[in-house]
Structure formats: structure tokens, C-alpha cells
Amino acid sequence: MDTNRENIDLFYEEFVVFSKKNPNGHMTEQYTLLAPNAELALMMAQENFMRREPVSDLWVVKRSDITAVKPEDREMLYRLDNKDYRNTKGYGYLKKKWREKEQEMFDEKEILSWAKGVGK
Amino acid sequence: MVDATYDNQVDQQKYQQFMEKIEAGGKIEADDWMPDDYRNALIKLISMHGISEIMGALPEKEWTPKAPSLHRKLGIMAKVQDEMGHGQLLLRVAEDLMAPLGKNREDIMEDLLSGRLKFHNVFHMETKTWADAGIVGWLVDGAAIITQTNMLDSSYGPYARALKRICAEEVFHAQHGEAIIMALAEGTDQQKELIQEALNRWWPALLMFFGPASANTTGSSKQDTTIKYKIRKNTNEELRQHFFTKYVPRILSLGLTIPDETIRYDEENETWIYQQPDWNEFKQIISNNGPRSKERLQLRRISHENNAWVREALGARRNISAV
Numbered sequence: 373m374d375t376n377r378e379n380i381d382l383f384y385e386e387f388v389v390f391s392k393k394n395p396n397g398h399m400t401e402q403y404t405l406l407a408p409n410a411e412l413a414l415m416m417a418q419e420n421f422m423r424r425e426p427v428s429d430l431w432v433v434k435r436s437d438i439t440a441v442k443p444e445d446r447e448m449l450y451r452l453d454n455k456d457y458r459n460t461k462g463y464g465y466l467k468k469k470w471r472e473k474e475q476e477m478f479d480e481k482e483i484l485s486w487a488k489g490v491g492k
Numbered sequence: 493m494v495d496a497t498y499d500n501q502v503d504q505q506k507y508q509q510f511m512e513k514i515e516a517g518g519k520i521e522a523d524d525w526m527p528d529d530y531r532n533a534l535i536k537l538i539s540m541h542g543i544s545e546i547m548g549a550l551p552e553k554e555w556t557p558k559a560p561s562l563h564r565k566l567g568i569m570a571k572v573q574d575e576m577g578h579g580q581l582l583l584r585v586a587e588d589l590m591a592p593l594g595k596n597r598e599d600i601m602e603d604l605l606s607g608r609l610k611f612h613n614v615f616h617m618e619t620k621t622w623a624d625a626g627i628v629g630w631l632v633d634g635a636a637i638i639t640q641t642n643m644l645d646s647s648y649g650p651y652a653r654a655l656k657r658i659c660a661e662e663v664f665h666a667q668h669g670e671a672i673i674m675a676l677a678e679g680t681d682q683q684k685e686l687i688q689e690a691l692n693r694w695w696p697a698l699l700m701f702f703g704p705a706s707a708n709t710t711g712s713s714k715q716d717t718t719i720k721y722k723i724r725k726n727t728n729e730e731l732r733q734h735f736f737t738k739y740v741p742r743i744l745s746l747g748l749t750i751p752d753e754t755i756r757y758d759e760e761n762e763t764w765i766y767q768q769p770d771w772n773e774f775k776q777i778i779s780n781n782g783p784r785s786k787e788r789l790q791l792r793r794i795s796h797e798n799n800a801w802v803r804e805a806l807g808a809r810r811n812i813s814a815v
Contacts, residue, residue: 377598379807380800384597403654404584406597408806420577423570424661443524 386435387413519649522588533717542582544612549575555625616782623690629669647722677746692751696769702732736764
């Protein structure tokens with residue numbers, strides 16, 4: 373057995389793989405892998421994780437470059453359900469008001485439908 | 493819940509929160525606090541699973557040059573590639589758990605080569621004919637699907653996520669195996685004989701795959717720990733029974749005979765009665781004394797040693813650029 377491990381442990385750098393399915397998609401964290409540099413990490417990511425699913429872009433990020441919330445602080449991320457004024461939920465009564473004035477509510481569905489353009 | 497191993501109150505409280513979390517269906521992540529026996533059971537289970545994927549590619553890779561058509565060659569190559577990918581994915585999960593113990597990929601490989609880390613009994617066996625390649629895809633992967641789907645809801649998040657991907661690809665593997673078997677089963681008498689012989693050869697190994705029913709058989713079993721910690725749901729024996737229920741009717745439907753005259757389903761007790769495999773042989777096999785153990789380990793050793801200089805050189809380059 374080769375016991376020379378002076379630098380071998382440094383060969384194994386952890387990379388996190390991110391990919392997106394299509395050009396409109398978001399980068400999504402996939403898996404981690406070990407590689408000695410980013411170039412090889414990209415090749416390994418394609419070999420190991422992109423054999424079937426459609427992928428339109430790919431990132432690899434050194435895991436040591438990611439700053440994450442500490443496990444004990446994750447509890448902090450839970451949101452209390454007491455902020456109706458931040459959401460449309462807090463303004464739902466408007467629907468009835470507009471109906472009284474014989475108008476439809478401009479809800480999210482209606483507003484986003486304007487993306488189709490005007491008069492087309 | 494009280495656990496005798498914690499004499500200090502802080503750890504006792506952490507343990508209690510941990511148990512409450514997993515009992516409510518919560519997921520544990522690599523950097524979360526976890527009991528030592530949870531970590532150790534996961535390391536043992538996942539490093540063994542990961543390395544078995546790597547070693548499992550070897551018996552099938554032997555059939556890549558000998559596959560009977562280009563189509564079959566492409567199919568089996570895709571499968572071998574998947575197995576290596578599964579190995580990479582699982583070893584990462586194990587390595588994150590080992591990191592606090594100061595161990596990495598190199599240690600996993602050295603543990604494998606020195607015999608400290610074991611791999612699944614089925615991958616110590618010979619794949620004698622093309623029908624063996626079919627039986628491996630159909631029934632060995634079938635058995636693996638049964639044990640792996642049982643852990644899809646595992647309390648350990650990274651393992652559950654890796655298994656989700658793996659199980660999706662296993663569906664392709666099972667169908668790849670079925671396609672090989674189906675072609676032989678509908679072929680000439682000689683081809684049918686080929687599958688029967690392969691089934692006879694593989695039957696005891698398939699039963700062994702699920703592990704002994706209790707620790708009494710082989711002296712150690714982690715199944716109680718893994719069930720207590722919601723890593724898996726069922727016992728070895730329950731999974732073996734499930735395998736019979738799912739696969740015995742299909743095996744018989746192809747006109748094959750199960751090489752066990754005693755096997756029958758006892759309706760009253762809803763249990764399959766069957767001949768136990770030789771568990772002493774099982775112990776021998778997983779101690780790297782199986783029919784092909786030495787050759788397969790030797791193949792892995794050659795790659796590991798021949799490529800050591802590349803790891804050393806690229807590691808050194810990182811060392812220099814860091815200065």
C-alpha cells in the first residue's frame with residue numbers, strides 16, 4: 373500500500389454542484405463531489421449527475437466558499453404567520469368592495485396576465 | 493425518552509430534541525447534532541452502500557465487451573456508469589458524516605482494500621454467462637430496490653435525497669435486466685436453460701442480500717439501531733418476505749423453477765416458508781473470501797495505486813497555489 377499521503381488529502385476538495393433545467397429556470401443546488409480543481413469538478417458534475425435530465429447551465433462552487441447559517445440558528449429562519457399586511461391575504465376584503473362597485477379585483481392572476489402584451 | 497449513554501444534561505436534552513424531531517418526520521442534516529450511534533450506524537451503512545455500488549460495477553463491466561449486440565452493450569454500459577455515479581453520490585454522503593472523525597475518501601478506499609470496509613455479498617460472486625448479467629439486473633437490482641425504497645423517507649436528509657435519485661435510476665436498471673431475461677426466456681431451450689442455471693447459482697446470494705434475520709446468525713446487526721432512528725422502516729426478514737411476494741410469482745411466470753423445493757406461502761401466517769441460505773458461507777463471502785472477492789479487490793487496488801501519483805501531483809499543485 374502506498375502510504376505517501378503528503379498531498380493526496382489535498383486532492384479531495386469539496387465542490388457543490390448547481391444546475392438549471394432550462395434557460396428560464398433557477399440554479400438549484402444538486403449534490404457535492406470531490407475534485408482537485410474547478411475544471412475537473414465541472415467534468416465530474418457532467419459525468420456523474422447530468423446523464424439523463426435536461427440541463428441548460430452548470431456551476432460548481434467550492435464548498436469552503438459558501439457561508440451558511442449555523443444549524444442552531446436555523447430556527448431563526450422560521451417566519452411567524454402574523455404578517456398579513458405583507459401579503460395579498462391581508463387585502464382580500466377588497467374583492468367584495470370592488471364587487472359592490474361592479475368592478476373585478478385586480479388580483480395576481482389578472483395582473484400577471486398583462487405580460488402577454490396589449491392588443492395581441 | 494431516556495438514554496443511559498448521556499450523563500450530562502445538555503446532551504440529554506439534545507438527544508431528546510433529536511428524537512422528537514425525527515419522530516415528527518423531521519430531517520437531520522450533516523452539521524446538525526446527532527447521537528454517536530446514529531452517526532456510526534449511518535457511516536457503516538452508507539459507506540458500505542457506496543462502496544458496493546463501485547464494486548458492483550465490476551461484475552457487470554465484465555460483460556460489457558461480451559454483450560450479444562450493440563444495443564445490449566450500450567444498455568449495460570449506461571448501467572455500469574450509473575453504478576459508479578451512485579457510488580460517488582453515496583460516498584460523499586458518508587464522507588460528510590466522517591469529516592468530524594478526520595476521515596476522507598482516501599481512508600474509505602484504504603479501508604476497502606484492507607478488508608475493514610465490506611461490500612455486499614452479491615458483488616463477490618461470479619457472473620458466468622450473459623444470463624447472470626440478466627439476473628443481476630433483474631433480481632439483484634430488484635432486491636436492492638426493495639432495501640433502498642425502504643429508506644427513501646430516512647431521517648437523514650442527505651441520504652434520503654441521494655436515494656431519491658438512485659431509486660429513479662434503479663427503475664431503468666430493473667427494466668434493463670428484465671429485457672435481457674425476457675429475451676432469453678422467450679428464446680431457445682438452450683437460452684431458457686441458461687437463465688435457470690443462473691437463477692440456481694444466484695438464489696442463495698439473493699436471500700443473503702437482505703442480511704440475517706437477527707444478530708444471532710452472524711454476531712452483529714445494525715437493523716435495530718437503524719429502525720429506532722427511522723433510517724429504515726422494516727427488518728431484514730420483512731424485506732426478504734416482501735421480495736418473495738413481489739418476485740416469486742414473476743420468476744414462476746417465466747417457466748423458471750425456484751431452486752428450493754420447500755418454498756411455499758403459508759396463507760394462515762401470511763409468511764413465506766423457505767430454506768435458509770448457509771449463513772456461515774455468507775460470513776465467509778463478506779469477509780472477502782467469496783468466489784471473486786480477491787480478483788475484484790485486486791482490480792480496485794490496481795486503479796487506486798496506479799493513480800496515486802495523479803492524486804499526489806494534483807494535491808501538491810493545490811498545496812503550492814495555496815501558499
